[in-house]
Amino acid sequence: MTTAPQLLSIAGMSCAGCVRRVETALNEVPGVTSASVNFASQTAAVLGSSSLDSLLSAVAQAGYSAVLFQPESIREQEEAARSALHLAISRSGIALLGGALLMLDMHLGLLPGLERQLLWSGIGGLVLLVLLLAGGHFYVAAWTSLRHGTATMDSLISLGTGTAWLYSMLVVLMPELVPEASRHQFFEAALFVIGFVNLGKALETNARSRASVAIQKLFDLTPQYVTRLLNGAEEVVPLEIVQEGDELRVRPGEYLPVDGVVISGISSVDQSMLTGESEAVVVETGGAVCAGTLNIDSSVIVRAEAVGSETVLGGMIRLIAEAQNSKPPIADLVDRISSVFVPAVVGLALLTAALWWFFGPPPQLSFALVTAMSVLIIACPCALGLAIPMSIMVGLGRAANQGLLVRNCEVLERAANIDLLVVDKTGTLTLGEPRVTAMRGLNDES
Template sequence: MASSATESISLPVIGMTCASCQHHVESALQSTAGVVSAHVDLMANRASIVFDPSEASPQRLIESIRSSGYDAVLPHPGGSVAEKSESSYGKAEAKAAATLIAGGIAMLLAMPLGSEMGPVDHFLMGLMPWLYQLQPDYIRWGLMTVTWLLMVWAGRDIYIAAARGLQHGSTNMNTLVSLGTGVAFLYSAYATIFPAPDRQVYFDAVLLIIGFLLLGKALEARAKRRALAAVHALSRLRPATARRIAGGVETVVSLEDVRIGDKILVLPGERIPVDASIVEGQTSVDESMLTGEATPLARGIGDRVLAGSLNYDGAITCKAESLGEDTVLAQITRMVEQAQSSRAPTERLADRASSIFVPVVLVLACATFAVWMTVTHSVSMALASTVSVLVIACPCAMGLAVPAALTVAVGRAAQLGLLYKGGEALERLSNLNAIVLDKTGTLTIGRPVLQAVRPVKGYSEDDLLRMAAAAEERSNHPLAHAVVDAARARSIKWEPASEVVVIPGRGVAARVEDYNCLLGNEALFQESAIRFPDSIPPVRPGVTRLWMALDYQSIGCFDARDSLRPDASSAVAALRNSGLRVLMLTGDSAAASAPIANQAGIGEVEAGLDPAGKLARIRSLQQQRLRVAMVGDGINDAAALAQADAGISMGSGSDLAQEAGDVVLLRAQPAAIIAAIDLAKATVGVMRQNLMWAAAYNVIGIPLAAGALYPVFHVLINPWIAAAAMALSSVSVLANSLRLRSWQPHSLPDAPAS
């Protein structure tokens, strides 16, 4: 793991075209002194690097990338790495169109150059007799000149990338294309300078190969932009300016000039520039791009609003609380980018195949040429088959198969309020046997309300509330909120507590009004040997009891009741119907948890568990060979979330940074659990389809290109057809992955469309 002294950087990488390129860049970075870890994202053309600044610098990292035959630049502040790295393909469409048109004309002009007249020749001779009256030498020399010019103009980057790779001892897709088109051009030039009846020219094939390759790149770039659209949309949500109020004067300032505590005016129809709390006015806001919740949410004085959310119908004045990279919007964007750049376990298989793919193809191409020369003694036939093998064997589809699906899925998930931490988390989530649910905040709303305050003789209800609120006011526990809210509702004032210590899964200890104050559950009082007063009646079913003691003498308790979330029972039923074993683990008492479990439809319940008890139960399920997901609040359940095969945090925008699971659900709804699992399954399905297509393409395409059909059917794959098939393979994988952009969950209402 990286030490605290390490830094992270994301560098745009220019010139990558396939998984082999990705592997070379990654290897170069990982072998650089001071680099702790490096991951290269082929989809976004980006390298994410963790390094020790005392041993390496960003410029040194760029030099390492360049030493592997590729280029890199420092990211521009505020710019999108993915958008910049795709700019190298900006002119690919124009070049592809020009080269393909020239290739089609070259194919037509080359028809009279054939050694034999076929049915197509007779047809063209009747249609365009002038074509067959042209001097063959003029045609050859004209085609050679045009082909050379277009190779230099349109194919320049391909040949430069191949040369750089060879210079550094690496091979990639550019190597195959450059070798194939180069050999075809040189042989055709030889046949032009020294013509003979049995020497054919392949200028049309050279142009069409380059044209289809460029067309494939242009289509890939367009598909990649669509795949990355979700994170680009997130980055565009934050406005560039804000209306700052100072001394009663409104001034429009740059977002970089806003400081914490500044008052910001947001008018109807504007996006909120920073995370803030409302101090004046009320409105409704649209947070759908952040949480997936399409229904407008009412917000008033004291409520928190998030940067990037849309203010609908009221002018509000807010106090800035989080700025820049600390806003929830920035955190979500960062998590999505990291997840899209992560590597799924399935991708390792593709990586291993791609790392040896190009050398194997070169061997197969040499073998193809040797066999054809031995059998037919025809250089033309041997050359055509060899070029077809070199061109059709493109590893792009294999390299894009997994990251393309992962990138689209992570982006779509973010639109739905589901944040996957990476490909590994997504794959684990798709393959579960059991799911463990926490009670408070997961199945229940997580805002219990005090039902009763029960003091012992000598103390009043206000006494208990005053001292308990002092101890609990800085706690995030739902019961703490219930106590503090009740004290505030009675306008009770208190002095701040000191020496506050949270006891995980048990309660809190503090120094209050010169007393040692203890608030917690029954287990904490038993461990502390504190006797329960006889005057307090037993707890009622469905009620959670919080005991209170001063100087280890019980002075009473608080009874609170939480409510089941509206969609909890239907979500549990859906989880069971999908074949999952559903359990509830809670630190609450059996009396409080049993009614909730019954309402939710959960039969397996274990109550009174502290964090260590939940952790042990997860481990025992795993020892039964079950693949377990844990769903909790990400704070008290951190250990269990980390131990589970897949940890799911029921989060919210305000506490996103505290998440501890593999998946964060920004919608605090049990239905979101099903959506996260279903999307993971759909994504893994697309990954497997992509890998099967990529593997089948090469397994079938290479033998066909080598001439497997010729002995029986006398059919050869023309090099330009091989080039078209090569482009089609990558585009097909991307198109299949893009289907996930329109994926819709059945469990979430108001799911925003992509």
């Protein structure tokens, strides 16, 4: 059994139900001891002896895609987050603009009545085009989940908006099949739903990426460029191309870019980000240094022995990623609820439509359609799947900001019951950094 979990990046998850299905698929792979999926970070941590190919295959059979998690630089993550935010806002804007125009017509009567079938058929075609452009990803995901015999948030959105569009086209093309009092089009409702769901997704994506980047920025202590010694000459190169065995010069005030051994020079190094001790440690030829620590006194030459994710600092970042995927006990309850949430919502929507159809005031068909569609859309379990993961990410970020490295988020839930804290030494309570607390002028003495 492997000691370190395999981290996977999962694509295609849209709600807590997706998390449950991916976890179930991974836990059923032979050799897997445990699997935990984090909806907020879209990652999975798998512990066990199973191969990477078997894990990726299990996720694919569940209707999602996965790749081995590769840590990205903060710049890459911010650019990806900006791109995703702009795309979601663009999709939302297109749908909301179309819905607003149709809503405006309802109040001002700018368009002719529904008896103008050719015109309204064209409007229905344009609405369908906007739905596909702005919400095509919902329909593709819903179809994928349907093929795998499951239902997700995308299924609810697709059912609600698809029903609204089909009913509206039925009223336009074959009005004689619909009671006269129920002959209303719901094109604007479908557009507004797609628009607002996309807007919510944009805000969700932005919040998720900001929380993730904020955590990593706390450990972004290595320089982008370093001074490498090659054949006696110095050259400034990107840290990404540094390899084990390279010799690097680190000047006073610079952070150590790699784990390595000092081969020339003597200096003091601030290792507080690793050890919590504020007092600097003297390092000399043959001494070990770690990436992310601060060189204070003089220039030293270091031979790289570990770079990138293989450094101690890289291991700390990996621990944070693993902690995000750990789950407090309350998350298991949410997962069990979410596994039956979508089918229950569909059943509740059908029951609502039936009650309005048989017992509601006229026009029953319109009320039945609107109420059923409202249940489908409003009950989307986005918040159910996002609340706990986002709480975990924020909690881990605040803890890291205070110098606490949390390895399992279960302790965050248990920490609420702490009433006594025992500390072994004063160094863990003090900063070790002098600061000005008051100022007095010479005239104050007189």
